[in-house]
Amino acid sequence: MTPNPFLGVVFHWLGGLASGSFYVPYKGVKKWSWETYWLVGGFFSWIICPWLLASVLTNDPLATLRAQSATTLWWTYFFGALWGFGGLTFGLTMRYLGMSLGMGVALGYCAAFGTLLPPLCKQVMPSIPVAETLAEIAASRPGQITLVGVAVCLLGIGIAALAGLTKERELPEAEKRKVIAEFSFRKGILVATFSGVMSACFAFALTAGNPIADASLARGTSPIWTGLPKLVVVLLGGFTTNFVWCVILNLRNGTGYQYLASHARPEHAHHAGGGGEHAPAAANRVEQGRAVDLKIPVLGNYFFSALAGATWYFQFFFYTMGETQMGQFGFASWTLHMASIIIFSTMWGWIFREWKGTGRKAHLLIALGIATLVLSTVVIGYGTYLKSAP
Numbered sequence: 001m002t003p004n005p006f007l008g009v010v011f012h013w014l015g016g017l018a019s020g021s022f023y024v025p026y027k028g029v030k031k032w033s034w035e036t037y038w039l040v041g042g043f044f045s046w047i048i049c050p051w052l053l054a055s056v057l058t059n060d061p062l063a064t065l066r067a068q069s070a071t072t073l074w075w076t077y078f079f080g081a082l083w084g085f086g087g088l089t090f091g092l093t094m095r096y097l098g099m100s101l102g103m104g105v106a107l108g109y110c111a112a113f114g115t116l117l118p119p120l121c122k123q124v125m126p127s128i129p130v131a132e133t134l135a136e137i138a139a140s141r142p143g144q145i146t147l148v149g150v151a152v153c154l155l156g157i158g159i160a161a162l163a164g165l166t167k168e169r170e171l172p173e174a175e176k177r178k179v180i181a182e183f184s185f186r187k188g189i190l191v192a193t194f195s196g197v198m199s200a201c202f203a204f205a206l207t208a209g210n211p212i213a214d215a216s217l218a219r220g221t222s223p224i225w226t227g228l229p230k231l232v233v234v235l236l237g238g239f240t241t242n243f244v245w246c247v248i249l250n251l252r253n254g255t256g257y258q259y260l261a262s263h264a265r266p267e268h269a270h271h272a273g274g275g276g277e278h279a280p281a282a283a284n285r286v287e288q289g290r291a292v293d294l295k296i297p298v299l300g301n302y303f304f305s306a307l308a309g310a311t312w313y314f315q316f317f318f319y320t321m322g323e324t325q326m327g328q329f330g331f332a333s334w335t336l337h338m339a340s341i342i343i344f345s346t347m348w349g350w351i352f353r354e355w356k357g358t359g360r361k362a363h364l365l366i367a368l369g370i371a372t373l374v375l376s377t378v379v380i381g382y383g384t385y386l387k388s389a390p
Contacts, residue, residue, distance in 0.1 A: 008325030009336060009380075015318035016340020022312035024348060028304035031264040031296040035249035037305045039242065040259070044309030046239035053317060054228040058221040061229040064212060072211045073233060079205035080237025086199030087238055088245055089191050096188030097164060106192040106199065116150070118207050146383030149376050153339050156372030160342065163365035167358050205234040206323075227320025235313075263294045315341070336380055339373040346370050 029037045054061040065073070086106075093106045119134040126133075137143035164185065209230030216226045250256035255268060315337070323333045346366065349355065355363060 004325045008322040008333070011318045011322030011325065012333060012336040013340045015315040015322065015337055016342075017344045018311050018313075018318065019315035019337075019341040020344025020346075020348060022308050022315070025304045025308040025311065029301045031269065031294070032258050032301050032305075033249070033253060033255040033268060035246040035253070036255055036258045037301065037308075039246035039250075040302060040305040041309035041312070042239060042242050042246075044306045045312045046235040046242070046309075049310055049313035049317075050228070050232045050235050053313075054232055057225040058216050058228050059219040061216070061232065064216045064219055064229050065233065067215055068212055072208065075208040076205055076212065076230060076233040077237040079201045079208055080234035081241050082201040082237075083199055083205060083234070084238035084241025086195045086197070086201065088242055089195040090199065093188060093192040093195050096184045096191060106196040118203060142383050142386035144383075145386065146380055149379030149383055152379055153373060153376035156339070156369050156376055157342065158369075159365055159372055160346070160369030163362050163369055166362040166365055167355065170357075170359050170362060202234065205237065206230065206320075209233060224321050224324050227323060228317070231316055231320060235316075258296065260298075262296055262298060264296050266294065269294055339376050342373055343370055 026037060026041070051061075058064070090106060116134065119132060119137055122133045123135065132143075138147060206227070212230040212233065213226040216229045217223060221229075247256075254265075258264065258268070319333065319337050322336070346369075355366065
């Protein structure tokens with residue numbers, strides 16, 4: 001099948017829409033702690049959806065995985081587990097910075113490291129399954145244009161971060177916490193840095209899993225679905241990290257009972273979906289002298305957590321589809337994915353009024369940052385088009 005870069009960009013945008021929106025259903029979760037709904041959602045994201053879609057859309061994924069070498073499976077799983085650390089701190093990033101700015105900064109690091117490190121590493125380790133080295137990419141006109149697109153993407157992320165710093169300086173503390181209860185620019189930047197760098201390991205996990213995709217293709221799977229079996233291994237690594245940490249938090253915070261309980265303990269009555277990131281600060285306080293509703297909407301919580309988890313999975317469902325269409329410039333897939341996530345998460349940030357009360361400068365900066373990110377996807381798409389054109 002001949003690669004279609006335009007179709008690849010469309011798939012990456014659909015993946016970005018899924019990723020930029022996945023945190024929204026968590027707002028419907030009530031009386032559950034973060035670690036509880038994060039693990040339930042993660043079980044759907046990292047276990048159920050990968051196996052279900054791979055089983056339906058590919059030919060015998062279990063046999064494909066059994067045929068892989070231990071080295072391939074280990075590195076794919078290992079980088080997935082490292083990525084899991086980034087996923088753990090991703091929620092904290094949005095807790096401190098909000099959806100629009102939090103995703104913008106964290107994913108900026110993902111875009112830079114996840115896009116440029118694989119071809120850079122191929123310079124040092126020629127045997128790794130990456131199409132071209134960075135020098136080879138930069139030697140051609142299409143490659144130069146694609147690299148310019150990556151640079152434009154990073155510029156857009158920088159502008160978005162500047163908008164966040166402007167917001168930090170403009171708004172009084174009370175106003176910031178009306179929209180993002182725990183807003184802290186300094187904490188958020190530190191957590192986002194760690195989250196972004198570790199999350200970039202997902203790109204390495206996908207690269208390490210390329211032999212799995214090749215084996216699936218050899219078994220007769222349509223090229224557009226061949227990335228699904230390797231997601232099973234990558235996401236198992238991410239699930240391992242998140243499972244261990246969430247269980248530790250369940251034990252430490254005494255919240256393990258929430259998975260089956262019909263009523264919350266009084267000390268957990270204030271828990272709300274999304275970790276309270278977007279709720280008014282007053283909503284997180286149990287007012288003295290008033291009766292507190294302790295009933296847990298168990299079915300609703302499982303539904304919203306499952307919806308969030310399934311939505312999250314579809315970002316990489318579409319990502320692997322887009323990757324098959326990018327041809328020799330598959331390395332640019334990561335930048336396109338990150339940029340589209342930032343665009344759609346910023347949209348949700350506006351819907352949740354995270355920028356309410358900021359001045360014209362902050363609004364212009366965030367709008368300019370998003371416009372720059374849109375431009376980066378156009379530039380990268382043009383570069384891949386030139387590469388595939390006859």
